[in-house]
Amino acid sequence: MPKSALTGSRIREHRLMRGLKQADLARQIGISASYLNLIEHNRRRIGGKTLLSLSEVLGIDPSILSQGAERAVVAELQDAAASDADTVVELDQIEDLVARFPGWAAKITAQHRRLRALEQTVGGLNDRLTHDPVLSDKMHEVLSTVSAIRSTASILVATPDLGAEWQARFYSNIDTESRRLADSSASMAAHLDHLSRKEASSATPLEAVFAALDSRGYHLEELEKGATPEELAGKMAEVDSEEARELALDYFANYRADAAAMPQDEFTQAAIELKFDPAGLATRFNVPLEAAFRRLASLPRSATVPDIGLVSCDAAGALLARKSPSGLALPWFGAGCPLWPLYTALRSPGVPIRQVIESEDRAQFIALALAHPSGPLRFDHPPVYQAIMLLIAQDAEVSESAIQVGSSCRVCARTHCAARREPTVITQS
Amino acid sequence: MSKSVLLVEDEPNIIEAISFLLERDGWTVRIHSQGSDAVEAVERVKPNVLVLDVMLPGRSGFDILKDLRNDNTTKDLPILMLTARGQTKDRELAESYGVSHFMTKPFSNEEMLGKVRELYAASTDKV
Numbered sequence: 085m086p087k088s089a090l091t092g093s094r095i096r097e098h099r100l101m102r103g104l105k106q107a108d109l110a111r112q113i114g115i116s117a118s119y120l121n122l123i124e125h126n127r128r129r130i131g132g133k134t135l136l137s138l139s140e141v142l143g144i145d146p147s148i149l150s151q152g153a154e155r156a157v158v159a160e161l162q163d164a165a166a167s168d169a170d171t172v173v174e175l176d177q178i179e180d181l182v183a184r185f186p187g188w189a190a191k192i193t194a195q196h197r198r199l200r201a202l203e204q205t206v207g208g209l210n211d212r213l214t215h216d217p218v219l220s221d222k223m224h225e226v227l228s229t230v231s232a233i234r235s236t237a238s239i240l241v242a243t244p245d246l247g248a249e250w251q252a253r254f255y256s257n258i259d260t261e262s263r264r265l266a267d268s269s270a271s272m273a274a275h276l277d278h279l280s281r282k283e284a285s286s287a288t289p290l291e292a293v294f295a296a297l298d299s300r301g302y303h304l305e306e307l308e309k310g311a312t313p314e315e316l317a318g319k320m321a322e323v324d325s326e327e328a329r330e331l332a333l334d335y336f337a338n339y340r341a342d343a344a345a346m347p348q349d350e351f352t353q354a355a356i357e358l359k360f361d362p363a364g365l366a367t368r369f370n371v372p373l374e375a376a377f378r379r380l381a382s383l384p385r386s387a388t389v390p391d392i393g394l395v396s397c398d399a400a401g402a403l404l405a406r407k408s409p410s411g412l413a414l415p416w417f418g419a420g421c422p423l424w425p426l427y428t429a430l431r432s433p434g435v436p437i438r439q440v441i442e443s444e445d446r447a448q449f450i451a452l453a454l455a456h457p458s459g460p461l462r463f464d465h466p467p468v469y470q471a472i473m474l475l476i477a478q479d480a481e482v483s484e485s486a487i488q489v490g491s492s493c494r495v496c497a498r499t500h501c502a503a504r505r506e507p508t509v510i511t512q513s
Numbered sequence: 514m515s516k517s518v519l520l521v522e523d524e525p526n527i528i529e530a531i532s533f534l535l536e537r538d539g540w541t542v543r544i545h546s547q548g549s550d551a552v553e554a555v556e557r558v559k560p561n562v563l564v565l566d567v568m569l570p571g572r573s574g575f576d577i578l579k580d581l582r583n584d585n586t587t588k589d590l591p592i593l594m595l596t597a598r599g600q601t602k603d604r605e606l607a608e609s610y611g612v613s614h615f616m617t618k619p620f621s622n623e624e625m626l627g628k629v630r631e632l633y634a635a636s637t638d639k640v
Binding site for chain 1: 619
């Protein structure tokens, strides 16, 4: 796997563009030149205050330097490459593509997502074609009409000595059939529109909610200011199906309850004071630990609030929420890395787990994970568990005992990993 | 004696186009538009090649094909099936009943004519 050359290389690029020496820039932001050198060579992850200081000195937006979004784009591009094995692409140059042509990279990933959604739509329509007799009949009528038009038009073109009477008859036939085609295709379109509204959605319901939350950085300002979940769902273009709306409303209801129990300003102040310790915050605000996890991840990133990621899953490991922190791109599709403490937590419900993990980008995070019942406990009913994991970026401290994890097997190059469940696409180049 | 085709099809404009093409190619074309008595029409006309639609009023082309293949006098008749139902399961069903060739709509005129000629040629080679 190529290292994530993005952030460090970009910092170096911007520094050189401004004619700054490494030592001068390092001094201005208050770090050693050797540490900046490591950052520029992508051997140290950068985030939080250091990133903000660097972007300020270089006079650019921090998001331009931030690697989180870019890493996610890289992972999606790798997935896009894997989805079409017939087309050989330069896998080792994906990061260059993202760095040099971010607009094209975003376009490709958007199209890849759209393609995945359309494949699901086609699958759904194919099933419908097989099992829906009304649609099948309409399709039959369209194809029969097209067949008549095609044959008749070919005769007109290929038979120069056609008599006037035949010509007139065939023109009349084409006119009749084209009118019929217009009617039958309009009828089929109406039928499809009516029946396949669900399949025509731009993404699966969960992906639509992920997209909506991603675009807002998981901080929902409207709910903080008292809007209802219904009002917010109505404003989100991504939430484009009834199923997505249902999921979004559930999420928003939890968010609103968390915001009410842990008001943003008070919670932010307490979080800074308690060094973002969710257990301490849960105690202070008298909320379950998982609620403190969620609330921490909803805080907008700032000079005093570090980059915090969040991922949750059900007992089958399917992702229910995913907020990627810089340096660890969480997957949009399928399951995550089996080595995440998130999954370890499912083995011991109710027992909080703390573990330092390191991504392929060498970004380190304190991963705090917990499995908890997803509803009230009842006698004679087996509890249903969910797991949640908070990822707090470690800026400068490096732990030697960090667990090496990835995003998901498809886009992870740790080839000798015992937890691997499928081959990576990274080494196929 | 000229070679003959029986076209069992219920779409008037397809009938007109196909029969025009076949007649210009030297075939004697007979038309039948009902599925319910198509087997009897085949026995009566005794064509050299049968062009058979699947969706017909009264009876499906698959049932007609099955009956023809179970009859000693028509079991070797070259049969070209034309259908807008081009799904794999339809093709497999037609093949399991012994169709000579299965062609999905929309088809090109050259493709259809070429296949009729080919099926006829193959049947005369056998004799």
